[in-house]
Amino acid sequence: MPQHTAHRPSNRPATDQPSRSARPRLLGGDRERLGHSAAVLEAAEAIPAKVARRKPPRRFTILDRYGWYEPRTEGAWSTTRQSEALNLAISRRSARHQGAVTGLNRISQDLVITDPFELYGTDISNINVCVVGDIGKGKSSMIKTAFLWRQIIFGRQVVVIDKKRQGSEGEYSIFARTLEVESVRFKTGGGGARLNLLDPAITTGGEHAGGLDGVTPAGQEALVLAVLADTMERPLTTPEKSAVGRALELVNADAAATGRAPVLEDLARRLVEPSTDDGTYFGDRWSERSLEWGYEPGLALLRLVDRDLKGLVDAETSPEVRAALEHPFAHFDVSALPTEGPALRVVMTVINTWLANLLAARSSVSKQTILIVEEGWHVAEGSTGAVFRSNMKLSRGLGLSTVSAFHHPSDMSHDSPARALMQEAGIVFLFAQERFDDARETAEMYHLPPGSIDIIMGLGQGECLVKIGSSDPILMEHVRSPQEIALTDTDAAVKGVKPA
Incomplete structure (x- = not known):
């Protein structure tokens, strides 16, 4: 039921028919164009100047008290077809x-x-x-x-x-x-x-010939250093990283010369028992001391090969x-x-x-x-x-x-x-x-x-x-x-x- 709306006050009485003075008057030229037809003239003069406004419906006090005229708080029943518009x-x-x-x-x-x-x-x-x-x-x-x-x-x-x-x-x-x-x-x-953790498909540095620029996945060196860091439960020192990287290059070169893939034990043995020629890479001053840099990482790799990683990543793929x-x-x-x-x-x-x-x-x-x-x-x-x-x-x-x-x-x-x-x-x-x-x-x-x-x-x-x-x-x-x-x-x- 629509709510009650207030109307603007007016001095004119609300009647169903407007006064004669409010009706439209026809000028002489209009009468001539209408052909002076009495019926047409009478119908034209009967058109009201303004349509009267209807009175608003009565608002009952008892219904207003129970919130009949207020918006519903709960939903209304509808159909799926009707509710699509909502x-x-x-x-x-x-x-x-x-x-x-x-x-x-x-x-x-x-x-x-x-x-x-x-x-x-x-x-x-x-x-x-x-x-x-x-x-x-x-x-x-x-x-x-x-x-x-x-x-x-x-x-x-x-x-x-x-x-x-x-x-x-x-x-x-x-x-x-x-x-x-x-x-x-x-x-x-x-x-x-x-x-094999040292599989030839995993290059030493992760760079591949014919690959995309800037797309370099982790290589053997990054993988070995990560495994060692987790195993030794500490980050490797710079000398240890250098020793591992150098040994990894030598192990890959030796394996390629013999036509086989390097394995993790090869790297571990090279770090624990390096050749005297391995130290020359670091210069005359550090050649002897560098032979000791890979000792602890080598022992950690040997332990993984013999225990935790045995039969998993320690042999050819x-x-x-x-x-x-x-x-x-x-x-x-x-x-x-x-x-x-x-x-x-x-x-x-x-x-x-x-x-x-x-x-x-x-x-x-x-x-x-x-x-x-x-x-x-x-x-x-x-x-x-x-x-x-x-x-x-x-x-x-x-x-x-x-x-x-x-x-x-x-x-x-x-x-x-x-x-x-x-x-x-x-x-x-x-x-x-x-x-x-x-x-x-x-x-x-x-x-x-x-x-x-x-x-x-x-x-x-x-x-x-x-x-x-x-x-x-x-x-x-x-x-x-x-x-x-x-x-x-x-x-x-x-x-x-x-x-x-």
């Missing part, structure tokens, strides 16, 4: 259709495309992807479908460093069997695959490792490696460095590659983590998009390398967090709008906030086909069902 500000359809579809926008029901290679240049400048969320909220299912299964359709290569255990193998083994690919499994103490990249899907299963100690972190970093060097060597091919590392915190800490992060900064030149996943942001300090890795991603998926501290840290880290903490804590299974570049987050629901649901089912061990 969503004009957010219902604009996206014009993008290139790339693999990830899910549906929960607000507008638009398709959400998070393909890093298609979004690059328009929406993002960094093609790396980060997934954050509590355990069991759907992170793995989204990664497996959006960045593995659907990416292979576009002819891209997907490489997975699989740390999550599912029964007696890694979680991604089911994809390897479905795609008829052999999984490359690493085991401590031997019996598995090996990836296995043929199955080289053959893995011949297929669109390469599965490196490191789920059998212990979480404690340097083995897991070193192997994951060596795989990353080896892959980055191979991509740099074939940069003219311009093949798009996706590297999936779900347990991202393993490669974020320490000196080896610094090598991993430096390789990620070359993603644009290498055509390498790294997808990493993390669980609890509140467990990381503000100066944590893992936190820096999470913030540098161009595309971020934020799944549910059960703890308030994690939800708050997530909202602060990505500068989310007010109210995002409650949204993050209230997200359901498979729901997430997607932040693409600097745009506002999108509430997305991950959508899977029946085949993808079967491939991403990881509850077999919990339910006591034998996996397919």
